[in-house]
Amino acid sequence: MTDANPILAEMVRGNWVENRYRGAFAVVDADGRIIASAGDISRPIFPRSAVKSMQALAMVTADSIGRFGLSDEDLALACASHRGEDVHVEGVTHFLEELGLSKDDLECGAHAPGDSEARRQLRERHEAPSALHNNCSGKHSGMLSVALAIGAPTLGYVNRDHPVQVRVRSAIEAVIGEKLTEGRCGTDGCSIPTWAAPIEAFARGFARMATGKGLPHDLAAGAQRIFDAATRHPHLVAGKEQLDTVVMEAFGGRIMQKGGAEGVQCGAIRDKGWGYAIKCDDGNMDASRAMVAALLLAIADPDEKQAEVLQRWSVQTVKNVRGLDVGTVRAVEGVWA
Amino acid sequence: MTDANPILAEMVRGNWVENRYRGAFAVVDADGRIIASAGDISRPIFPRSAVKSMQALAMVTADSIGRFGLSDEDLALACASHRGEDVHVEGVTHFLEELGLSKDDLECGAHAPGDSEARRQLRERHEAPSALHNNCSGKHSGMLSVALAIGAPTLGYVNRDHPVQVRVRSAIEAVIGEKLTEGRCGTDGCSIPTWAAPIEAFARGFARMATGKGLPHDLAAGAQRIFDAATRHPHLVAGKEQLDTVVMEAFGGRIMQKGGAEGVQCGAIRDKGWGYAIKCDDGNMDASRAMVAALLLAIADPDEKQAEVLQRWSVQTVKNVRGLDVGTVRAVEGVWA
Numbered sequence: 001m002t003d004a005n006p007i008l009a010e011m012v013r014g015n016w017v018e019n020r021y022r023g024a025f026a027v028v029d030a031d032g033r034i035i036a037s038a039g040d041i042s043r044p045i046f047p048r049s050a051v052k053s054m055q056a057l058a059m060v061t062a063d064s065i066g067r068f069g070l071s072d073e074d075l076a077l078a079c080a081s082h083r084g085e086d087v088h089v090e091g092v093t094h095f096l097e098e099l100g101l102s103k104d105d106l107e108c109g110a111h112a113p114g115d116s117e118a119r120r121q122l123r124e125r126h127e128a129p130s131a132l133h134n135n136c137s138g139k140h141s142g143m144l145s146v147a148l149a150i151g152a153p154t155l156g157y158v159n160r161d162h163p164v165q166v167r168v169r170s171a172i173e174a175v176i177g178e179k180l181t182e183g184r185c186g187t188d189g190c191s192i193p194t195w196a197a198p199i200e201a202f203a204r205g206f207a208r209m210a211t212g213k214g215l216p217h218d219l220a221a222g223a224q225r226i227f228d229a230a231t232r233h234p235h236l237v238a239g240k241e242q243l244d245t246v247v248m249e250a251f252g253g254r255i256m257q258k259g260g261a262e263g264v265q266c267g268a269i270r271d272k273g274w275g276y277a278i279k280c281d282d283g284n285m286d287a288s289r290a291m292v293a294a295l296l297l298a299i300a301d302p303d304e305k306q307a308e309v310l311q312r313w314s315v316q317t318v319k320n321v322r323g324l325d326v327g328t329v330r331a332v333e334g335v336w337a
Numbered sequence: 338m339t340d341a342n343p344i345l346a347e348m349v350r351g352n353w354v355e356n357r358y359r360g361a362f363a364v365v366d367a368d369g370r371i372i373a374s375a376g377d378i379s380r381p382i383f384p385r386s387a388v389k390s391m392q393a394l395a396m397v398t399a400d401s402i403g404r405f406g407l408s409d410e411d412l413a414l415a416c417a418s419h420r421g422e423d424v425h426v427e428g429v430t431h432f433l434e435e436l437g438l439s440k441d442d443l444e445c446g447a448h449a450p451g452d453s454e455a456r457r458q459l460r461e462r463h464e465a466p467s468a469l470h471n472n473c474s475g476k477h478s479g480m481l482s483v484a485l486a487i488g489a490p491t492l493g494y495v496n497r498d499h500p501v502q503v504r505v506r507s508a509i510e511a512v513i514g515e516k517l518t519e520g521r522c523g524t525d526g527c528s529i530p531t532w533a534a535p536i537e538a539f540a541r542g543f544a545r546m547a548t549g550k551g552l553p554h555d556l557a558a559g560a561q562r563i564f565d566a567a568t569r570h571p572h573l574v575a576g577k578e579q580l581d582t583v584v585m586e587a588f589g590g591r592i593m594q595k596g597g598a599e600g601v602q603c604g605a606i607r608d609k610g611w612g613y614a615i616k617c618d619d620g621n622m623d624a625s626r627a628m629v630a631a632l633l634l635a636i637a638d639p640d641e642k643q644a645e646v647l648q649r650w651s652v653q654t655v656k657n658v659r660g661l662d663v664g665t666v667r668a669v670e671g672v673w674a
Contacts, residue, residue, distance in 0.1 A: 004341035004359065011599070011620065014523025016533045018383050018599055019620040022341065022359070046355050109659035123460065134658060186351025187663040196353045262348070262355055282619035283348065283356040321471060322446035326524040 005039035006335060008280070009287040009294075011318065013327035021287035023263070025278040027299055028203035030213035032177075035274055036299060037200070038335050044184050044196035045279040050260030052139050053079045053226050054205060057171035058164065060222025064145035068098050075229035076236040077138025079258065083239030084113025084133035086121075091236060092132050095141040099148055106131035107158045108140045108190040115239055136190035138236075143168070143192070160185070160193045169195065174219060176205035189261060199277045202266055206275025210256065210268035227256045227270065243289045243313055247296065250309040255300060257292070259285070265292035269300050286329045289313050294331030342376035343672060345617070346624040346631075348655065350664035358624035360600070362615040364636055365540035367550035369514075372611055373636060374537070375672050381521050381533035382616040387597030389476050390416045390563050391542060394508035395501065397559025401482035405435050412566035413573040414475025416595065420576030421450025421470035428573060429469050432478040436485055443468035444495045445477045445527040452576055473527035475573075480505070480529070497522070497530045506532065511556055513542035526598060536614045539603055543612025547593065547605035564593045564607065580626045580650055584633065587646040592637060594629070596622070602629035606637050623666045626650050631668030 004022055011019035024039025034041075056078045059065050065075070074095045082088035096102055113119050113133045122129060131137055140157075143164050147154045152163040159165060160182075169180050172195065180195035188194040207213075209227060212220030230237050234248035237258065247257045257267035263280030265288050276295060280288040293313035296302065302310055315330040341359055348356035361376025371378075393415040396402050402412070411432045419425035433439055450456050450470045459466060468474055477494075480501050484491045489500040496502060497519075506517050509532065517532035525531040544550075546564060549557030567574050571585035574595070584594045594604035600617030602625050613632060617625040630650035633639065639647055652667040 013383055013531070014521075016381065016383065016521045016523060018523070020618045022619075044353065046350055046353065107659075109657070111658050184351075184353045186353060186355070187657060187661060189657045189663075191657060191659050191661060194350070281357045282359075282621055282624070284619055284621070287619070320446070320524060320526045320528060321448050322444075322528050324524060324528060326526075 005281055007332055008038065008335060009290045009329060009331045011327060011329045013318070018327065021280050021282060021284050023278060023280040023288070023291060024199055025276065025291065025295060026200040026203040027274050027276045027295070028200055028207055029273055030204065030207040030211045032200075032204050034200070036337055041200040042198045044198050045264065046186060046194045046196050046262070047202050047266065047277070048188060048194055048260030048262060048264050049081045049136070050258050050264040050266035050277070051172060051202065052081070052258060053209065053223075053230060053256065054172045054175055055139060055168045056142055056226050057175065057219055057222055058146045058167040059142050060218055060226075061167060061171055062146045062149040064142070064149035065222070065225070067149045068145055070095075070098065070145065072229035073233055073236060074098070074141070075226055076233035078142030079226060079230045080138045080237045081135040081259065082138060082236065083115035083135065083242065084118045084129070085115045085239050086118065088138070088236065088239065089132045092137045092141055095138065096144070099141070099145050101144055101154065103130050103132045105144055105154050106134070106137055106140050107156075108134040108136045110134060134190060140190065158191045165193055169193070171219070172205070175208050175215060175223070176201040177214070199279055202277035203275040206256070206266055206268040206277070207273060208275070210270045210275060211273045213273075227268070228253070231256055243293070246309055250306045251300070255296065259288065263288040265289070267292075274299070286316060290316060290329050290331040295336050298336035342618055344669055345375065345672065346627045346666060346668045348664060348666045350655070355664065358617050358619060358621050360615060360617040360625070360628060361536055362613065362628065362632060363537040363540040364611050364613045364632070365537055365544055366610055367541065367544040367548045369537075369541050371537070373674055378537040379535045381535050382601065383523060383531045383533050383599070384539050384603065384614070385525060385531055385597030385599060385601050386418045386473070387595050387601040387603035387614070388509060388539065389418070389595060390546065390567060390593065391509045391512055392476060392505045393479055393563050394512065394556055394559055395483045395504040396479050397555055397563075398504060398508055399483045399486040401479070401486035402559075402562070404486045405482055407432075407435065407482065409566035410570055410573060411435070411478070412563055413570035415479030416563060416567045417475045417574045418472040418581075418596065419475060419573065420452035420579065421455045421466070421472065422452045422576050423455065425475070425573065425576065426469045429474045429478055432475065433481070436478070436482050438481055438491065440467050440469045442481055442491050443471070443474055443477050444493075445471040445473045447471060471527060477527065495528045502530055506530070508556070509542070512545050512552060512560070513538040514551070536616055539614035540612045543593070543603055543605040543614070544610055545612070547607045547612060548610045550610070564605070565590070568593055580630070583646055587643045588637070592633065596625065600625040602626070604629075611636070623653060627653060627666050627668040632673050635673035
């Protein structure tokens with residue numbers, strides 16, 4: 001037996017707990033005050049796609065937003081882990097056209113769309129998925145806009161030492177108030193670097209982006225623009241029936257919410273000025289979704305309709321092959337506020 | 338911070354640990370002596386598909402094996418979580434024909450084959466997957482043979498109170514030496530009941546099946562027949578490039594190995610008379626495969642070639658969308674023997 005983060009969610013099958021999901025979370029204000037937390041929030045984690053809105057700040061510091069007259073839709077796609085629906089593929093195609101580029105400039109690689117309807121359509125047309133369908137294609141378009149704006153070559157923009165990634169890294173460091181180091185670095189699913197930092201630092205970063213507090217003027221204004229764009233176009237940020245989308249839709253601008261691979265959930269309760277970050281120790285995504293839903297139920301003052309949306313995610317039905325309800329993935333109670 | 342099972346595997350991305358997988362395991366002989374263990378091995382877990390060979394013992398007590406002259410291939414399929422390759426679908430079709438039944442009698446439901454080549458072929462033929470492709474279709478054929486042998490209706494054979502499931506439950510109880518209770522019961526992916534029991538009880542059950550010790554004569558002989566069938570036809574038990582298959586192929590009858598959903602791994606080192614059971618707390622399958630590979634490396638006296646096979650599973654490469662090596666899922670060291 002060893003010390004560990006607390007159990008924050010479990011899977012129940014029939015009348016018995018089948019799986020246990022441990023993790024840590026922090027809710028922090030822009031001054032770094034801890035509003036709520038559990039587990040080891042000083043542990044550095046890879047934030048993965050949960051910090052795409054922070055990575056998008058390089059578009060602010062390089063002013064590719066002004067240079068190319070980028071729209072809210074473009075910015076929402078830059079923050080997105082999208083599902084490859086038509087609206088996403090068309091949006092990213094348009095974004096790249098605005099830059100005078102095409103899908104051939106994307107270095108994220110191709111994967112099948114997350115959306116089953118989109119996958120079916122591709123198969124029926126006998127088309128292979130392209131880099132446009134990659135859930136990160138909007139983020140990569142944003143990074144390409146940074147390369148163009150600073151006069152760097154677009155080729156190799158995913159590499160750790162490329163001027164684009166140096167800017168992305170600096171933007172994240174500025175908002176989280178921590179140095180990102182090569183001793184805690186990996187390669188993300190879409191081939192850009194991902195940098196580990198403490199859970200509480202990411203939560204504080206989201207609080208700063210929500211409030212502008214502690215940020216230079218351009219980053220403060222840019223962060224507000226990015227959060228506005230994402231929360232006004234939640235469908236572009238994820239897709240139909242996805243947690244990020246339905247939560248942002250339900251809260252109409254009050255909440256910025258974004259998941260990341262391997263059980264990360266980050267965001268901000270904008271009117272309260274709080275940021276939050278959650279990491280499920282074992283990377284389970286369903287469990288991390290149950291966790292963030294339970295957290296928002298506890299701290300975000302949801303109205304009845306918002307609470308209903310969150311409850312659907314805090315207790316998720318598990319179905320078997322024949323579609324029978326066989327259990328639930330659910331957040332534990334009593335640890336969130 | 339709370340007490341917890343130890344970390345038995347982790348995912349490393351770049352140079353930093355991204356995920357931690359906790360769990361418990363027991364290696365036990367037929368008398369219940371603990372050879373090796375870690376974590377809480379008295380915790381009841383759902384064994385899921387890892388105990389298909391125990392469930393198949395109902396075919397022994399009902400003597401459907403003798404009644405229908407079932408072959409080793411049929412028995413291997415009864416123990417299988419197969420990938421829906423042609424050889425599996427044809428085998429199960431033949432099994433059902435021997436019983437005078439067809440796929441319409443299966444109550445497991447249909448799902449797409451686990452094997453990508455089989456999925457592709459189905460799509461090209463514009464065919465929907467059938468219950469034959471369900472990874473449990475061989476087990477269900479075995480259960481149908483039990484219904485026929487005991488003169489019970491085949492309809493509803495998946496239900497908890499059906500005479501078939503009563504027999505399956507009794508067979509498991511006989512080998513693990515524990516009562517299975519309705520207070521720890523759930524429905525499996527394929528709609529039959531799954532019963533939770535302590536990890537060490539499943540390990541002891543596999544030791545008894547391997548040795549016959551502590552079992553009535555018919556179960557002892559039947560268990561040997563079932564393990565022989567499975568280890569002689571490892572491809573039927575899982576499929577190409579699957580851990581269960583390649584490990585059993587490498588050990589040529591010395592090891593019975595079977596995975597189950599949500600991070601369960603069970604089996605027996607037959608010549609040593611040891612059974613083992615592993616549960617990954619959070620249900621991660623890759624992590625559970627790393628765990629069982631590390632366990633067998635430590636306790637199964639592998640030769641050089643067998644060790645090579647196990648090493649490929651104890652440290653698994655994680656690739657990203659572009660096929661770059663970005664990390665590993667690997668078992669921890671120093672806890673296995």
